[in-house]
Amino acid sequence: MSTVEEDSDTVTVETVNSVTLTQDPEGNLILHCPQNEADEIDSEDSTEPPHKRLCLSSEDDQSIDDSAPCISVVALPLSENDQSFEVTMTATTEVADDEITEGTVTQIQILQNEQLDEISPLGNEEVSAVSQAWFTTKEDKDSLTNKGHKWKQGMWSKEEIDILMNNIERYLKARGIKDATEIIFEMSKDERKDFYRTIAWGLNRPLFAVYRRVLRMYDDRNHVGKYTPEEIEKLKELRIKHGNDWATIGAALGRSASSVKDRCRLMKDTCNTGKWTEEEEKRLAEVVHELTSTEPGDIVTQGVSWAAVAERVGTRSEKQCRSKWLNYLNWKQSGGTEWTKEDEINLILRIAELDVADENDINWDLLAEGWSSVRSPQWLRSKWWTIKRQIANHKDVSFPASTDSPAATVDSETITLNSGTLQTFEILPSFHLQPTGTPGTYLLQTSSSQGLPLTLTASPTVTLTAAAPASPEQIIVHALSPEHLLNTSDNVTLQCHTPRVIIQTVATEDLASSISQTELTVDGDIQSSDFPEPPDALEADTFPDEIHQPKMTVEPSFNDGHVSKFSDQNSTELMNSVMVRTEEILDTDLKQEEESPSHLASAYVTEDLESPTIEQVDQTTIDDETILIVPSPHGFIQASDAIDTECVLPLTTLTDPILHHHQEESNIIGSSLGSPVSEDSKDVEDLVNCH
DNA sequence: AAGATCGGTAAGGGTAATGATATTTT
DNA sequence: CAAAATATCATTACCCTTACCGATCT
Incomplete structure (x- = not known):
């Protein structure tokens, strides 16, 4: 894409003529990308390799005419030092009104560039130091911060979890140990020396954080679930007997120490439950103000010792006090106003404007400042979550169980898309590319719960080579679609164009069946690629054809009932989100950033950020640069209830913020910025609309 | 032998999912 | 008005960081 080229000053595009994909026993795909000559990495670690990043991206853009759906892939290094990349995929489909998309063609461009600092704000090179340091104290962190380090x-x-798991697996394999719990819970410190340091590799977190995470993950007494009344009783007794010896209490209950500790915190003997009385509220307010030296009416959202507050309030636990205060009382007392639909739009717009790469970077305090209908920064944050959740199928986890929050809110509304060519966007799985030690070779890491859009089947190795000289630019190879779709057989072809490598997927079936274009578009590949292999759920048999033929129409029908199904556990259907955006943005935003950062943003970011109005919203949408993500009609994936959420989609994948429409009056849409593909969690951005 | 580092625990602040209710819509 | 859909308030299981400790290391 052109964009890339433009940046030539800062970006070096390397061409790859051939790519080799191999699959290891675990099913991971290894992508070998021959280095162009010498430049490649592997310079000893000693010197910092220039940052390079693999950037796979779609190449559609200008060729609107092709109106070919495409999958965009963006790979970003997780941290400067390590050479692993996180790859995010999205598929776009153009849905021109009149145009017909021919089959499904996916193109992926692979390039490498350097100096994308803006995109990945990770400090400097020695970031790895972060994962090798225990540093738990504030001082340690400040110190590193001053040196320019940043960590997650x-x-x-x-x-991150995928990386961790993979690291652990490799560690185990290397030493012939089958179960990580042996190391974690049975070995002596000495025996497992360097275990944590080793598995922390590639993670930009302090060693201590890795340690904690691992302990929890492998402690099967840590996710036992709800406490039964009997357990509560026993817990009380044990508490009296053992005091704060959580380890002992936990052992007696078959729960982890932290679990029993947390549970005890919730049980205050003198606690009331249910609605707060005025008396209690009054007391809470007085205590909070007293302890924080503030006056009634002041907004107090942090710096409160809730344990101390609860102590004084007497009838409520610290969490109850905090929750009441931050989600209601403080707002009420300081003259807060009701949250409206307009506020909701504002929120989405503002977040889009922030253009943050990682949702964790959002400064909620700042965002909430001066916003009277926002009850507290914490409240705003959760508000954002609920909004996202309404359409965010990607967040897998909650998915199967989400009985509540149907996105149905939007039912009656009509979503009108801009005329002309629209593109639907599908979020595909994201995965990691980890260096294997061999220059140019990366491991496409797929956790068991996540599949890749491309799966090699027949031959364990597929090599893409330049096609005949005749058509220099064309290299076509073959890969196969995910197993579960084998029957239906989508063929995925990888095609290389110099100087780019383009991977094309062709859904033969669809082509053959000549379904109307629109439908085709997204389906074939997206669908196939999109939902990798939810393990059990995706058995071929369980997947009737219908699944394969989901129709995705971008039209008006977005909102129909699918949403409601969301809550139907029996027929869990995924609500796919489709992002519609105009093309310009598309390209740009995928790689953008560096120099023309906010070209996108500027389009819809109005000066008056403070109070975007609905009109503004519409306007933006009217222009081209709108990105809309809406749930596609269900049906894409239908899984049995057994579906494991995790399999569904990599959670954090998306990229863009969104938008949202509301009300009958406004028909529409949202916009978002194209943004960043951030390094880690891009959930932030995907967004949503639809309600 | 003092200071730094390591491996670890407890406390406490916080989040995301789930429940329960109240309220609005159909 | 009842039932269904939502919105709102409350609870809780689980997470993550920080403060601190004692044992080692240098």
Whole structure:
């Protein structure tokens, strides 16, 4: 894509003429990308290799005419040092009104570039130091921060977990150990020396964080679920007997120490439950203000010792107090106003404007500032989550169980798309590319729960080579679609164009069946690729053809009932989200960033960020640069209830913020920025609309 | 032998999912 | 008005960071 080229000053595009994909026993795909000559990495670790990043991206853009659906892939290094990449895929389909898309063709462009600092703000090279340091103290962190290091904090993304698991697996394999729990719980410190350091590789987190994460993950007494009344009783007794010896109490209950500790915190003997009385609210307010030296009416959202507050309130636990205060009382007392649909739009717009790569980077305090209908930064954050959840199928986890929050809210509304060519966007699986040690060779890491859009079947190795000189640019190879779709047989062809490598997928079936274009578009590949192999659920037999033929229409029908099905556990249907956007953005945003950062953003970001109005929204949508993500009609995936959410989609994958429409009056849509493909969690952006 | 580092625990702040209710829509 | 759909408030299981400790290392 042109964009890339433009940036030539900062970006070096390397061409790859051939790519070899191999599959290891575990099913991981290994992508071997021959280095162009010498430049490649592997320079000893000693010197910092220039950052290079593999960037797979779609090449559609200009060729609108092709109106070919395509899959965009963007790979970003997880951290500067390590050479692993996170790859995010999205599929786009053009749905011109009149145009007909011919089959499904997916193109993937592979390029490499350097200096994308903007995109990945990871400090400098020595980031790895982060994962090798225990540094738990504030001072340690400040110190590293001052040196320019940055590291991840907060919830672990699926990608990070994948890396961790993979690292552990490799560690085990290397030493012939079958079960990680042996190391974690049975070995002595000495015996497992360097275990944590080794598995922390590639993770931009302090060693201590990795340690904690691993302990929890492998402790089967840690996810036992709800406490029964009997357990609660026993817990109380044990508490009296053993005090704060959580380890002992936990052992007696078959729960982890942290679990029993947490549970005890919730049980305050003197706690009331249910609705708060005015008396209690009054007391809570007084206590909070007193302890924070603030006045009634002041907004207090942090710096409160809830344990101390609860102590004084007397009838409520610290969590109850906090929740009440942050989600209601403080707002009420300080003259808060009701949250409206307009606020919702504003929220989405503002987040889009932030253009943050990682949702964790959002400064909710700032965002909430001066916003009277926002009850607290924390409340706003959860508000955002609920909005996302309504359409965010990707967030897998909650999916199967989400009985609530149907996105159905939007039912009656009509979504009108801009005329002209629209593109639907599907979020595909994301995965990691980890260096294997051989220059140019990366491991496409797929956790068991995640499949890749491309699966090699027949031959374990598929090599893409330049096609005949005659058609220099064309290299076509073959890969196959995911197993579960084998029957239906989609063929995926990889095609290389110099200087780019283009991978094309062709859904033969669809072609053959000559379904109307629109339908085709997304389906074939997207669908196939999109939902990898949810393990059990995707058996061929369980997957009737219908699945394969989901129709995805971009039209008006977005909102129909699919949503409601969301809550139907029996027929879990995934609500796929489709992002519709105009093409310009498409290209740009995929690689954008560096120099023309916000070209996109600027399009719809109005000066008056403070209070975007609906009109503005419409406007933007009217222009081209809108990106809309809406749930596609269900049917894409239908899985048995057994479907494991995790399999569904990599959670954090998306990329763009969104938009949303509301009300009858406005028909439409959202916009978002194209953004960043961030390094880690891009959930942020995907977004949504639809309600 | 003091300071730094390591491996680890407990406390506490916080989040995301789930429940329960109240309210609105059909 | 009842039932269904939503919105809202409450609860809780689980997560993550920080403060601190004692044992080692240097």
